[in-house]
Amino acid sequence: MSTQDKVRIKQLPTGVPGLDEIVGGGLPEFSFNIIAGAPGSGKTTLAHQFVFANATPERPALYFTVLGESAIKMLRYQQQYTFFDPAMLPASIRFVNLSQVVLEEDLGAVLDQIIKEVEKANPAVVVVDSFRTMVRRPESSMDLQSFIQRLALFLASWQATTFLIGEYAEEELRDNPIFTVADGLFWLRQTAERNSIVRKLQIIKLRGQDSVPGLHTFRITDAGIQAFSRTFGLTGHVKNPPSQRRLSFGIPELDKMLGGGVREGDSVLVAGSSGTGKSVLATQFIAEGIRQGEPGIVAVFEERPQAYAERAASLGLDLETPQRDGKLTILYLRPLDLSVDETMHSILDAVQKIGAKRLVIDSLAGFEMALSPGFRADFRESLYRMIFALTGIGVTILSTVEVDESFTEFPFSTYSISFLTDDIVRLRYVSIDGQLRKIMVVIKMRGGNHAKDIREYEITSAGFVILGKRLTNYQGLISGIPVRSGGPDSMD
Amino acid sequence: MTAAPGMRDLAQRLVTYEAGAGETSAVAESPALLVFEKLRQSLGEFVGVAGFQSLASRALTLARPEAPSLSAAWVAADGTLQGLGAIETQIEMDKNQVGDGGIILIARLLGLLCLFLGEALTLSLLRNAWPGEVFDERIPAHGRTT
Secondary structure: OOHHHOOOOOEEOOOOOOHHHHOOOOEEOOOEEEEEEOOOOOHHHHHHHHHHHHOOOOOOEEEEEOOOOOHHHHHHHHOOOOOOOHHHOOOOEEEEEOHHHHHHOOHHHHHHHHHHHHHHHOOOEEEEEOHHHHOOOOOOOOOHHHHHHHHHHHHHHOOOEEEEEEEOOHHHOOOOHHHHHOOEEEEEEEEEEOOEEEEEEEEEEEOOOOOOOOEEEEEEEOOEEEEEOOOOOOOOOOOOOOOOOEEOOOOHHHHHHOOOOEEOOOEEEEEEOOOOOHHHHHHHHHHHHHHOOOOEEEEEOOOOHHHHHHHHHHOOOOOHHHHHOOOEEEEEOOOOOEOHHHHHHHHHHHHHHHOOOEEEEEOHHHHHHHEOHHHHOOHHHHHHHHHHHHHHOOOEEEEEEEOOOOOOOOOOOOOOOHHHOOEEEEEEEEEEOOEEEEEEEEEEEOOOOOOOOEEEEEEOOOOOEEEEEEOOOEEOHHHOOOEEOOOOOOOO | OOOOHHHHHHHHHHHHHHHHHOOOOOOOOOHHHHHHHHHHHHHHHHHHHHHHHHHHHHHHHHHOOOOHHHOOOEEOOOOOEEOHHHHHHOOOOOHHHHHHHHHHHHHHHHHHHHHHHOHHHHHHHHHOOOOHHHHOOOOOOOOOOO
């Protein structure tokens, strides 16, 4: 069958930010879906968001409540969400309580009641919350599977997109015949990881279109559910071809060491122990970008944006003006239960908002700490996905990472993530002539040649990074305890 | 504590509307009972019979101290108001007193709805049962019951 012969399935907005992308563009019209999960996992909120996004007076939504939460209490709480528009009730959204027929009669009568209401209202959307509580009488003439089968058949014929909401535990998923009837199966989870709560959703099944597989984190705020796709909203985005353009640090000698600057779209790691000037280099990188007309983002985890900007100001770097001018965004991300996907969403939002070309993550250790414990275990994998996604859209990333200084080793990072980065600049302390001095070396430049020099540097009180000449008169510089092998050193 | 003035005003408008509409029936002969019956039907659809019965019973309990005419009234299991019509038929009782009782009961019921659902949603639900002009004046912010 050719493409033009195939029926075109209209996709409806889910009303949940981020979820449209996860389900493959929108929810298939006339689909029969089940939202399953434990109590408190956000099932009702998800259904409400869909209802409020799609109901109209001409094609309203019918929301059947059964047992459990009373309609009044449900509306009392649900109206706290910003998506809840009371003016849509009851012309566009009608709540129908089925508790009496469920309590007094059997599933056949419940089905008859639903059919009666649907025929009367001609709804575009039908929700049954919660269908599981309908099964009360073992002697019922109809079992739940038959009920759902007939309900699905009827509602599809009546051109309704349907959500059944049910409380299910994880282990009930397997071999459950009820789920075979559904076109879409949405599973919501809420798990405690140490002291953090992490919410995840999974599209276990969705007929007719490609959904993004895997567990996607979501958060419930006063705006309702917001989902964060594992593909960061970049599904279908064409990866930018590698650029040959070089981006300056604003430190000419460092640019020379890097073979002309950082290649656009690279991921750069600046590694060093505390006080070596990682953040200063990062700020220089952003400030130079702004001077060159390239907006930037600084994601900070260890101090507030105001403090970060003030510290930069003390080094002569003005971050306030570009923030006011919309050329710079300093993101503070420190809730301690973040997912990488959520962090990425904030960063991508900021990237798109100001057209950012440069991103600083200061620092990876702070980023890791801001994550929920469960996500920390997958930190490397998450970083890989994030770096790949951001560099794919042409953003150049500079991450700082603190390394434990050792006088016997020369590690690049505590995370074993050097393979994720294109370029590595290593800063470290060395003991020379009774002073603790600093050296800088470019370890790696994936995009081309770079200087092999080990150079001493200083950071002035005005924030300038002054690079000295190559330290040729010492052996064992990277050990941190070099031995003088020649005349006076380059900085003298 | 008495029913909030805003709720009484709204209840009065609903009762006046029903009196003007002249839709009397054998089931509910007074305008106040007509309003109550309409509320039972429209609210019962989404809160369920038991849900409406609970709300109405609470409203009646709150209204009784203000309206002695409601002393013999009760809310049946199906949510209908019983006893008020019988009192109305007793010629000895002041008609205004009975009418006031109905309005107070409805005011209390509307007050509960406002308390639980808020003014906007309550009005949205009421608009399903009455035409828009009845609600020309918004419920004042102080019109919530305690």
